[in-house]
Amino acid sequence: MQGYCMKCRAKKEMKNTKQITMKNGRPATQGVCPDCGTKMFKIGKA
Numbered sequence: 001m002q003g004y005c006m007k008c009r010a011k012k013e014m015k016n017t018k019q020i021t022m023k024n025g026r027p028a029t030q031g032v033c034p035d036c037g038t039k040m041f042k043i044g045k046a
């Protein structure tokens with residue numbers, strides 16, 4: 001799944017993705033940038 005890395009400023013394929021639920025109850029996907037290791041988020045169902 002692709003997400004936007006704020007540090008690299010580019011869309012990249014996320015590593016170690018997992019489905020989470022945010023505090024407001026919305027579903028999201030959390031992962032790690034393969035290049036810099038920054039956390040990445042994609043809001044919405046996968």
